[in-house]
Amino acid sequence: MRAISLALQGWGRVAPNPLVGAVLLEDGEVVGEGYHREFGAPHAEVAALDSCESAEGATCVINLEPCCHQGKTAACTDALEAAGVKRVVFAVQDPDRAAAGGAESLRNAGIEVASGVCAAEAAALNSQFLLSRTRTDLPYVALKLATSLDGFIADENRRSQWISGEVARNYVHWLRAGFDALGVGRRTVEEDDPQLTVRGDIEPRVPPTRIVFSRSGRLSPLSRIAQTAGTTPTILVAEPGKSRESEADLEGTEVEVLAASGIGEALRALRAKGIESILIEGGGTLARELLDARVVDRLYWIQAPILLGSGVPGLGPAHPTALDCVSGWVPTERRSLGRDTLLVVDRELCLLES
Ligand code: AOF
Ligand code: ZN
Numbered sequence: 001m002r003a004i005s006l007a008l009q010g011w012g013r014v015a016p017n018p019l020v021g022a023v024l025l026e027d028g029e030v031v032g033e034g035y036h037r038e039f040g041a042p043h044a045e046v047a048a049l050d051s052c053e054s055a056e057g058a059t060c061v062i063n064l065e066p067c068c069h070q071g072k073t074a075a076c077t078d079a080l081e082a083a084g085v086k087r088v089v090f091a092v093q094d095p096d097r098a099a100a101g102g103a104e105s106l107r108n109a110g111i112e113v114a115s116g117v118c119a120a121e122a123a124a125l126n127s128q129f130l131l132s133r134t135r136t137d138l139p140y141v142a143l144k145l146a147t148s149l150d151g152f153i154a155d156e157n158r159r160s161q162w163i164s165g166e167v168a169r170n171y172v173h174w175l176r177a178g179f180d181a182l183g184v185g186r187r188t189v190e191e192d193d194p195q196l197t198v199r200g201d202i203e204p205r206v207p208p209t210r211i212v213f214s215r216s217g218r219l220s221p222l223s224r225i226a227q228t229a230g231t232t233p234t235i236l237v238a239e240p241g242k243s244r245e246s247e248a249d250l251e252g253t254e255v256e257v258l259a260a261s262g263i264g265e266a267l268r269a270l271r272a273k274g275i276e277s278i279l280i281e282g283g284g285t286l287a288r289e290l291l292d293a294r295v296v297d298r299l300y301w302i303q304a305p306i307l308l309g310s311g312v313p314g315l316g317p318a319h320p321t322a323l324d325c326v327s328g329w330v331p332t333e334r335r336s337l338g339r340d341t342l343l344v345v346d347r348e349l350c351l352l353e354s
Contacts, residue, residue, distance in 0.1 A: 007044065012177030075102075100337055148303075240260070285315040299345045
């Protein structure tokens with residue numbers, strides 16, 4: 001668990017690499033620790049080895065199988081062997097084709113290896129990495145919802161500022177930093193005129209690309225998103241029949257128009273452009289469309305302790321599902337964000353499969 005909390009410190013800085021933390025133990029005492037701080041920087045195991053004088057005879061605990069390839073850095077398996085580490089305990093296998101095989105290589109070097117410790121927690125931590133390495137046609141899709149207790153994202157007058165409190169809003173900025181892209185529906189842009197940038201204590205290594213999903217292809221060239229597309233990459237996804245018009249409307253802005261028919265094709269086109277993860281921030285219609293298409297891998301739900309009675313629902317209307325036919329979600333995190341509550345749920349079977 002310590003390796004997992006160390007790993008999390010790399011959030012926003014290491015993608016497309018995984019979040020990795022490593023702890024070195026001797027006789028049950030921590031003698032060194034480290035984490036992968038930055039894409040291209042030393043891996044967690046090497047950072048941990050560098051933090052102590054000697055790791056001779058130590059046990060190295062890591063949330064991911066050590067890599068055994070020469071990438072931007074040398075193989076961690078070689079570093080562990082050279083340092084005289086006696087035992088390696090890791091949580092989940094590395095599905096990356098180039099890096100995989102670390103466990104076998106360590107065993108061949110006479111190092112004792114155990115795996116599967118805290119596997120569910122470690123898989124949830126690296127769900128973006130694990131999924132994007134095994135499913136290469138779609139980005140990892142997360143949906144963020146901030147609602148009242150009765151499920152509304154805005155009041156009857158469509159006012160949404162502020163349903164959640166300041167702690168939750170800061171958390172959302174932290175969350176954004178860990179995604180390649182942030183997505184919203186056209187109506188959200190019209191109503192909220194959001195900036196969709198990361199503004200907080202965390203600075204992402206690469207600012208997330210902003211994606212506006214608009215069937216009609218409409219996006220005001222005067223919106224804040226369109227106006228700042230020169231500094232933060234911005235893509236408008238429009239139906240093929242509408243994309244020409246959109247390009248004409250947005251001439252003079254730096255918004256890129258992507259023609260795609262339907263949400264599935266749009267997501268595939270975004271992945272083909274290198275977007276491995278996307279956080280969708282509303283509104284209800286887009287959220288429902290993604291859920292109906294069964295492409296949502298994770299839901300971050302922030303629940304504010306208020307009742308609005310009526311207003312704009314966080315999720316648009318859906319076909320009813322009988323209780324015995326529902327597919328379940330797996331809770332992976334529950335905690336307080338000031339007065340609000342965060343619930344993170346993952347689509348069943350989306351983790352640890354393959
Ligand atoms: C580890 N420990 O801390 C990380 C690992 O290009 P590189 O050298 O940075 O290698 C990136 C790959 O290495 C990445 O795709 C993943 O498979 C693995 N990441 N492995 O043993 C670490 N970050
Ligand atoms: Zn490595």
